[in-house]
Amino acid sequence: MNKSVVIDWFPGCAARELEAYDAVVAIDVIRATTTAITAVAAGRRCFPVPSVDAAVELAAQLRQPLLVGELGGNMPFGFDLTNSPAQIAERKDVWRPMVLLSSSGTRLLERLRRHPGAYAACFRNYRATAEHLARAGRRVAVLGAGTRGQFREEDQMCCAWIAERLLRCGFQPEDENTRRLAARWSGRPSTAFFKSKSVDYLRSSGQLQDLRFILAHFNDLDAVCRLTSEGMVMLEAAEEKAAA
DSSP: OOOEEEEEEETGGGGSOGGGSSEEEEEOTTTHHHHHHHHHHTTOOEEEESSHHHHHHHHTTSSSOEEEEOBTTBOOTTOSBOSOHHHHHHOOOTTSOEEEEOSSHHHHHHHHTTSTTEEEEOTTTHHHHHHHHHHHOSEEEEEEEOBTTBOOHHHHHHHHHHHHHHHHTTOEESSHHHHHHHHHHTTOOTTTTTTSHHHHHHHHTTOHHHHHHHHHOSSOOOEEEEEETTEEEEEEHHHHHHHO
16 A cells, blocks of 8 residues: 655644544644644653633642643643744743643644544654654644644744655645645745644734744654544653654
8 A cells, every 4th residue: 555645734633534534633833733743752742622611620620830831823821822932942940840821723623632643742852753644654744733724934844854754655636726735835944834723823913022922943852743532642762763
């Protein structure tokens, strides 16, 4: 059987038979998966949730949880931090579990969390994720988080870079859109996604620290982030290679 990869985005991918894929990857560069992976890489437990009610319910079961997130760009009442990788990276209380909520990214993570081969990726670990997928799966879906009905440039770029590496390893694109996106973003500089409305939002809302954080952390984690029913787990490169 030939190996294949497809790029899609949420919520449209919800209609796809994702159970038919060996591996599925969730990507929300600005900012849910970047925040989550930054937290887990520091040793913090992370639990993505799809709603405020789910966040409050889960937080009640945890010891001194950190409520992190936003809806529509606004931090919900009672939360500790907005959905900020820069802010979570600065905190020293890594023993406090993080409950993470976002407008679109954590909804995608919730959609995937029961899949046995679910992963999360961002620019920090896209290369390690692609290398793992090349060994671990025969059919891979790389999924961006749609924001306000758009497949934003930063997510297209990260999805395309993972897909491109799989294509180089002998995978075949499942459709023309996957082939087109991989070609569009191939060899582009790290700033190529700056025309995104997500970047405009960070600028207009005075949250440029997160944009600077993303730009300063390209491919700096040699680790794979697994999504499980009990939260997110970071596998160091040596560990996941041994498991494979």
